Amino acid sequence: MTTQDFGSIDTRCVQGGYRPGNGEPRQIPIVQSTTFRYESADAMGKLFDLEASGYFYSRLQNPTTDTVAAKIAQLEGGSAAMLTSSGQAANFLAVFNLATAGDHVIVSTSIYGGTFNLFNVTMRKMGIDFTFIDPDCTDDEFRAAFRPNTKCVFGETIANPSLVVLDIERFARIAHENGVPLIVDNTFATPVKCRPFEWGADIVTHSTTKYIDGHGATVGGCIVDAGRFDWSAHADKFPGLCEPDPSYHGITYVERFGLGGAYIVKATAQLMRDFGVTQSPQSAFVLNLGLESLHLRMQRHCDNGLAVARYLKNHPKIEWVRYPGLEGDPYYDLACKYLPEGSCGVISFGIAGGREAANTFMEGLKIAAIETHVADARTCCLHPASTTHRQLTDEQLKECGISPSLVRFSCGIEASADLIADIEAALAAV
Numbered sequence: 001m002t003t004q005d006f007g008s009i010d011t012r013c014v015q016g017g018y019r020p021g022n023g024e025p026r027q028i029p030i031v032q033s034t035t036f037r038y039e040s041a042d043a044m045g046k047l048f049d050l051e052a053s054g055y056f057y058s059r060l061q062n063p064t065t066d067t068v069a070a071k072i073a074q075l076e077g078g079s080a081a082m083l084t085s086s087g088q089a090a091n092f093l094a095v096f097n098l099a100t101a102g103d104h105v106i107v108s109t110s111i112y113g114g115t116f117n118l119f120n121v122t123m124r125k126m127g128i129d130f131t132f133i134d135p136d137c138t139d140d141e142f143r144a145a146f147r148p149n150t151k152c153v154f155g156e157t158i159a160n161p162s163l164v165v166l167d168i169e170r171f172a173r174i175a176h177e178n179g180v181p182l183i184v185d186n187t188f189a190t191p192v193k194c195r196p197f198e199w200g201a202d203i204v205t206h207s208t209t210k211y212i213d214g215h216g217a218t219v220g221g222c223i224v225d226a227g228r229f230d231w232s233a234h235a236d237k238f239p240g241l242c243e244p245d246p247s248y249h250g251i252t253y254v255e256r257f258g259l260g261g262a263y264i265v266k267a268t269a270q271l272m273r274d275f276g277v278t279q280s281p282q283s284a285f286v287l288n289l290g291l292e293s294l295h296l297r298m299q300r301h302c303d304n305g306l307a308v309a310r311y312l313k314n315h316p317k318i319e320w321v322r323y324p325g326l327e328g329d330p331y332y333d334l335a336c337k338y339l340p341e342g343s344c345g346v347i348s349f350g351i352a353g354g355r356e357a358a359n360t361f362m363e364g365l366k367i368a369a370i371e372t373h374v375a376d377a378r379t380c381c382l383h384p385a386s387t388t389h390r391q392l393t394d395e396q397l398k399e400c401g402i403s404p405s406l407v408r409f410s411c412g413i414e415a416s417a418d419l420i421a422d423i424e425a426a427l428a429a430v
């Protein structure tokens with residue numbers, strides 16, 4: 001997969017990843033085939049040995065999914081990318097490609113709950129240790145978390161649902177001082193609003209289920225490599241990339257595929273082969289339809305987010321509002337640096353009257369729907385205290401930074417005046 005230049009981000013959203021030849025389909029073909037025909041066993045053997053490039057089985061690679069991955073690589077400014085079956089699969093492979101039993105990873109506490117559980121429970125069972133750090137800790141506190149067996153640092157550009165903005169440049173600098181890469185989950189910002197590679201991040205992941213698809217139609221994920229981290233300068237830390245792989249006839253990924261290809265080829269050849277968390281060509285096609293309008297939709301999500309946040313800020317029944325693009329927000333300065341053209345459409349706020357008032361409010365909404373989903377074309381909302389976190393007491397909720405009155409409100413791409421009128425009517429009933 002190569003990165004071709006398709007001009008600005010907007011043009012890359014529409015045309016990136018695919019340039020049809022004379023008489024070829026204008027839209028990307030859905031190659032709905034598990035397998036591919038070869039003239040000789042020898043020709044196919046060369047693919048198995050990674051000596052020639054080509055397709056042989058869609059669990060590893062498929063032309064449709066590769067085309068869409070190439071577009072996301074172009075949007076992020078990366079050297080290579082791969083699609084996965086979900087955002088969870090993307091974050092799992094991204095970390096497991098570097099860290100195995102006996103290794104250690106440093107993670108920002110402000111991340112998606114599903115990712116927290118993946119790391120803190122499931123990957124711990126695989127023998128990987130995790131240290132969670134406050135993203136706003138001092139440089140010295142951050143440095144103190146590193147150990148000789150630390151293999152990477154992980155954070156989210158805009159955290160779901162806390163809306164904390166990561167200081168990517170600082171995180172990248174301290175990760176690099178310690179000889180490890182920074183992985184950033186860029187789901188909420190999308191490459192339209194922030195490109196973490198421009199601030200020093202090394203690997204980007206996405207839950208494409210959110211804004212990139214944007215229509216609530218396909219669960220998916222993506223991993224992109226900037227192709228810049230010098231694995232061979234820290235060869236003792238990354239033997240999986242710098243030493244021969246016995247499961248691939250002694251290939252050394254960095255030698256064979258260079259810094260631009262080694263990470264994604266290894267993740268595909270070893271991890272996709274063994275875990276099979278692949279995205280279907282049909283899903284990748286739908287994802288690409290979403291990508292074609294991502295730049296237009298993100299602007300509307302951000303405009304609606306800011307308009308609704310400003311409205312809520314001045315409402316007497318609203319106790320507090322968190323939105324990184326809102327003047328006075330604790331992350332406003334970081335948002336101005338990393339997200340100067342807008343952040344996302346997600347807002348969190350607290351209603352006076354706690355749990356009960358939050359539920360009355362949400363049930364009164366007519367345009368916004370109650371869903372676990374977020375970052376969709378249709379406005380949706382969620383009350384964590386009575387859904388995703390309902391097993392927790394108010395005391396326990398406080399410990400994980402979620403107040404009983406917190407509502408997560410994900411502005412879609414409808415008219416902002418309609419969203420505000422919907423909120424106004426629902427608040428009047430509280």
Ligand SMILES: *Cc1c(COP(=O)(O)O)cnc(C)c1O
Nearest residue numbers: 086087088112160187207209220
């Ligand atoms: C939803 C989400 C995920 C998980 O993605 P799935 O596609 O649901 O598996 C990971 N990271 C972030 C920031 C998310 O919002």
